[in-house]
Amino acid sequence: MNEYNELKRYNDLECSILSCILIKPDFMEKTVLEDKHFVNYQKIWIFMKSFYKKFGNFDLTLMCSVCKNQRKLLMYIKDLIMMEPTICHFQEYENQLIYLFNEEEKDKWIIKKTYETTCDLWTRNITTKEFKTKIDDIYSQANEIFKKY
Numbered sequence: 001m002n003e004y005n006e007l008k009r010y011n012d013l014e015c016s017i018l019s020c021i022l023i024k025p026d027f028m029e030k031t032v033l034e035d036k037h038f039v040n041y042q043k044i045w046i047f048m049k050s051f052y053k054k055f056g057n058f059d060l061t062l063m064c065s066v067c068k069n070q071r072k073l074l075m076y077i078k079d080l081i082m083m084e085p086t087i088c089h090f091q092e093y094e095n096q097l098i099y100l101f102n103e104e105e106k107d108k109w110i111i112k113k114t115y116e117t118t119c120d121l122w123t124r125n126i127t128t129k130e131f132k133t134k135i136d137d138i139y140s141q142a143n144e145i146f147k148k149y
Contacts, residue, residue, distance in 0.1 A: 016085035
């Protein structure tokens with residue numbers, strides 16, 4: 001799958017979750033998601049959390065009264081409402097977003113460790129045989145560290 005499709009898949013999940021919350025605001029109290037899970041729509045997520053904390057709902061009139069860029073907010077809200085997600089799948093959306101987030105964290109960890117090991121190989125701090133062993137160890141460690149995902 002190419003990078004565009006991966007990004008779209010992640011975006012769609014984030015938007016579906018936000019849309020579900022707009023449709024059924026009490027999901028905000030039940031969600032297990034954290035700010036870090038929202039990669040592309042984190043600002044709207046944080047705004048919605050703060051707004052819900054103060055008002056306990058997502059009334060559009062109230063939202064516009066506290067938002068300095070009403071046009072942009074209305075555009076986001078309209079797009080989110082138009083998504084029409086299946087709200088009974090809210091928990092599955094959450095679980096999948098967390099899974100994708102953690103999968104990305106695992107990949108970042110592997111890339112960092114592989115880069116460090118590659119630098120050791122380039123500078124001849126390790127042999128090619130040691131390099132292969134270390135790379136295998138990196139994947140084993142990653143599977144152990146990130147096994148719950």
